[in-house]
Amino acid sequence: MIYLDHAAATPVSQKALQVMTPYFAEEFFNPSAPYLPAKRVREVYELAKDDLAHVIGAKGVDLVITAGATESINLAFTVCQGKVLVLETEHAAVLEVAKQCSYELVKVDKNGLILIDDLRDKLSDEVELVSISLANNELGTIQPLVEIAEVIRRVRQERLRNNNNTPLYLHSDASQALNLLDLNVARLGVDLLTINAAKCGGPKGVGALYVAHGVKLRPISVGGGQERGLRSGTENVAGVVGFATAAQEAKAHLAGSRKKYQVMSRILRQELEKIGKDMNSTTDFVMPTPIFLGHPKHQLASFVPVCFPGVDAERLIYRLEQHGVLVSTGAACAANKGNKSHVLAAIGLSDVEIAGSLRISLGSANTIENVTEAASIIREEVEREYCRIHERGHHV
Amino acid sequence: MIYLDHAAATPVSQKALQVMTPYFAEEFFNPSAPYLPAKRVREVYELAKDDLAHVIGAKGVDLVITAGATESINLAFTVCQGKVLVLETEHAAVLEVAKQCSYELVKVDKNGLILIDDLRDKLSDEVELVSISLANNELGTIQPLVEIAEVIRRVRQERLRNNNNTPLYLHSDASQALNLLDLNVARLGVDLLTINAAKCGGPKGVGALYVAHGVKLRPISVGGGQERGLRSGTENVAGVVGFATAAQEAKAHLAGSRKKYQVMSRILRQELEKIGKDMNSTTDFVMPTPIFLGHPKHQLASFVPVCFPGVDAERLIYRLEQHGVLVSTGAACAANKGNKSHVLAAIGLSDVEIAGSLRISLGSANTIENVTEAASIIREEVEREYCRIHERGHHV
Numbered sequence: 001m002i003y004l005d006h007a008a009a010t011p012v013s014q015k016a017l018q019v020m021t022p023y024f025a026e027e028f029f030n031p032s033a034p035y036l037p038a039k040r041v042r043e044v045y046e047l048a049k050d051d052l053a054h055v056i057g058a059k060g061v062d063l064v065i066t067a068g069a070t071e072s073i074n075l076a077f078t079v080c081q082g083k084v085l086v087l088e089t090e091h092a093a094v095l096e097v098a099k100q101c102s103y104e105l106v107k108v109d110k111n112g113l114i115l116i117d118d119l120r121d122k123l124s125d126e127v128e129l130v131s132i133s134l135a136n137n138e139l140g141t142i143q144p145l146v147e148i149a150e151v152i153r154r155v156r157q158e159r160l161r162n163n164n165n166t167p168l169y170l171h172s173d174a175s176q177a178l179n180l181l182d183l184n185v186a187r188l189g190v191d192l193l194t195i196n197a198a199k200c201g202g203p204k205g206v207g208a209l210y211v212a213h214g215v216k217l218r219p220i221s222v223g224g225g226q227e228r229g230l231r232s233g234t235e236n237v238a239g240v241v242g243f244a245t246a247a248q249e250a251k252a253h254l255a256g257s258r259k260k261y262q263v264m265s266r267i268l269r270q271e272l273e274k275i276g277k278d279m280n281s282t283t284d285f286v287m288p289t290p291i292f293l294g295h296p297k298h299q300l301a302s303f304v305p306v307c308f309p310g311v312d313a314e315r316l317i318y319r320l321e322q323h324g325v326l327v328s329t330g331a332a333c334a335a336n337k338g339n340k341s342h343v344l345a346a347i348g349l350s351d352v353e354i355a356g357s358l359r360i361s362l363g364s365a366n367t368i369e370n371v372t373e374a375a376s377i378i379r380e381e382v383e384r385e386y387c388r389i390h391e392r393g394h395h396v
Numbered sequence: 397m398i399y400l401d402h403a404a405a406t407p408v409s410q411k412a413l414q415v416m417t418p419y420f421a422e423e424f425f426n427p428s429a430p431y432l433p434a435k436r437v438r439e440v441y442e443l444a445k446d447d448l449a450h451v452i453g454a455k456g457v458d459l460v461i462t463a464g465a466t467e468s469i470n471l472a473f474t475v476c477q478g479k480v481l482v483l484e485t486e487h488a489a490v491l492e493v494a495k496q497c498s499y500e501l502v503k504v505d506k507n508g509l510i511l512i513d514d515l516r517d518k519l520s521d522e523v524e525l526v527s528i529s530l531a532n533n534e535l536g537t538i539q540p541l542v543e544i545a546e547v548i549r550r551v552r553q554e555r556l557r558n559n560n561n562t563p564l565y566l567h568s569d570a571s572q573a574l575n576l577l578d579l580n581v582a583r584l585g586v587d588l589l590t591i592n593a594a595k596c597g598g599p600k601g602v603g604a605l606y607v608a609h610g611v612k613l614r615p616i617s618v619g620g621g622q623e624r625g626l627r628s629g630t631e632n633v634a635g636v637v638g639f640a641t642a643a644q645e646a647k648a649h650l651a652g653s654r655k656k657y658q659v660m661s662r663i664l665r666q667e668l669e670k671i672g673k674d675m676n677s678t679t680d681f682v683m684p685t686p687i688f689l690g691h692p693k694h695q696l697a698s699f700v701p702v703c704f705p706g707v708d709a710e711r712l713i714y715r716l717e718q719h720g721v722l723v724s725t726g727a728a729c730a731a732n733k734g735n736k737s738h739v740l741a742a743i744g745l746s747d748v749e750i751a752g753s754l755r756i757s758l759g760s761a762n763t764i765e766n767v768t769e770a771a772s773i774i775r776e777e778v779e780r781e782y783c784r785i786h787e788r789g790h791h792v
């Protein structure tokens with residue numbers, strides 16, 4: 001089995017699983033209990049939060065632990081009651097929360113990169129929150145967050161000059177990026193940042209929201225008052241310990257991972273580029289050249305989203321699975337419902353192109369060997385699909 | 397170490413941990429992904445939900461998986477926008493959510509049992525939700541939910557006759573009860589039921605809300621549309637598998653557990669009752685008799701909440717810990733903030749009595765031997781405290 005869908009889920013790393021395990025049955029105490037073993041668990045929990053925060057250049061007290069990116073995003077949006085701007089290619093979690101507010105979509109170019117001028121145009125006086133994912137979950141396109149933050153800073157200053165007291169915050173969903181980019185909240189200039197354990201070798205059901213000092217949120221769940229009253233409920237100690245370990249591991253190996261994924265990505269791209277070239281001399285028809293999606297430069301190294309025009313990607317996924325290659329068409333939660341990708345539509349793909357697109361995403365389960373093998377399997381299967389389509393065309 | 401605080405947290409059972417483990421690093425797939433290994437994970441997840449639901453006499457589709465009891469309670473309260481009635485002894489999670497609504501508190505008697513007449517009196521035409529925990533988290537007092545449901549059913553019928561369309565729902569927080577009572581949502585007559593993995597040998601960070609057919613909730617987190625749109629976010633597969641296994645285990649051993657805890661409870665009570673009796677012949681002062689709290693009959697077998705009038709329970713907890721006995725004064729999240737227990741105040745305890753109260757709660761970590769040992773340690777330490785107080789009184 002060759003897993004090429006790390007954007008959907010990552011296996012928990014050996015190390016993360018190892019450090020988590022004692023907090024299930026041995027050090028199981030409620031971190032708020034009054035005896036020493038529980039206080040030790042509290043310490044472990046707070047230290048893990050510190051460790052996790054350090055990965056993004058923050059402090060433990062700046063983090064609110066949640067049950068995952070979706071909850072973090074929902075919590076982030078409580079910062080405002082006014083208008084929000086979100087990128088048209090955001091994950092469903094951002095889009096659905098935005099729909100509960102007054103909102104407008106900011107456009108992207110054909111590579112999925114934000115159109116900064118569109119952001120500027122739409123940053124009207126009522127806008128209170130801008131939410132732009134750091135890296136898109138289908139394309140891997142990395143947004144120029146520093147530049148976006150600068151635009152926002154200027155608007156803030158302008159508002160100050162005009163005695164407009166409407167606040168303006170910047171939130172970024174960095175779920176896909178923690179694994180591959182060196183994140184620093186100060187450098188990024190964000191007020192709120194969503195991170196997710198399940199996308200970087202940590203366990204499912206754990207996420208965090210970075211909240212800059214002074215930014216006021218409204219809890220979406222109230223109760224015992226944990227997480228400074230912003231997220232009540234007994235702390236998920238094992239989960240947070242696993243998340244912190246996975247995030248630290250990812251950070252420690254950033255440069256190596258990037259290089260590794262660049263090599264793998266090149267193997268995939270070079271092999272897939274042969275489609276419509278090598279075979280054309282022996283076949284009596286021309287196969288379309290694959291279109292690599294996302295920004296050629298500003299893209300997570302692990303992402304190889306690709307369109308095979310005319311192919312039925314759902315069928316291709318099934319065929320690939322027969323050869324042990326696991327890949328998806330896009331966000332699992334969206335693909336699952338049979339919706340066509342709003343991300344691919346936003347970058348201007350036709351319905352046929354969208355229907356022929358795969359999201360290949362590399363990760364810890366990959367080696368040069370299994371990626372090389374997967375590349376040729378994908379190439380063969382795509383070619384086989386084109387031949388099948390061509391033959392069927394002749395029969396009709 | 398002898399752990400006597402199972403109401404705060406339970407160790408994850410061996411079996412639950414064993415069945416959870418493969419879903420971290422091996423079967424880590426996103427249950428919404430399109431390939432077979434992911435579909436198998438989806439199946440495992442749905443089957444675990446079914447298993448969990450069966451424990452409370454429901455179906456998997458009736459459950460919304462959450463990050464714990466607090467989130468379940470917050471979600472349950474979205475059923476209404478009108479007035480709510482909650483018991484004055486509810487956990488902070490219920491009380492804090494209630495405070496966000498128009499609410500009134502229903503009174504309890506000195507054993508912590510609901511005053512049904514007070515409920516009847518307060519069930520005015522505007523009330524839309526009644527939330528009564530099945531078993532109190534400090535006293536273990538079990539509420540007569542069937543009787544409460546009957547009161548509510550009558551009010552509903554009356555409203556129907558009066559052409560009053562205001563709905564009326566019954567929610568119960570059964571976090572403490574899953575371990576010890578045979579729960580059946582139909583028999584209990586609830587519309588909404590909160591259960592919690594971390595209190596019954598499952599992992600922290602997982603809970604569920606039973607939602608009766610036709611009861612409409614508003615999601616508190618939106619996004620990818622998981623859990624029938626009521627709770628978005630990638631499913632916590634390992635957590636739910638662990639929860640279901642722990643709940644099934646608890647159910648399978650209900651009768652045995654109850655008998656075991658009854659024996660242990662008797663050992664504790666008999667030993668503690670000797671305080672203020674045996675020693676009084678040798679000491680020159682009378683030690684107060686301990687007061688056992690909660691309902692003498694309608695109480696979870698595992699709960700031995702007890703008041704030692706005049707003793708400083710915080711100090712006692714520290715002393716007991718020196719002897720390896722771990723016990724708390726009440727809800728961990730409340731005790732942690734140094735608040736005096738609103739539960740003990742509600743049953744009419746004086747401030748001195750509240751300050752001298754311990755919550756002893758038995759569970760899987762206990763044996764007849766370690767409870768017997770703990771009982772004599774607690775007795776000795778309480779007696780020592782009384783002597784110390786007496787001596788200090790003489791010195792002053």
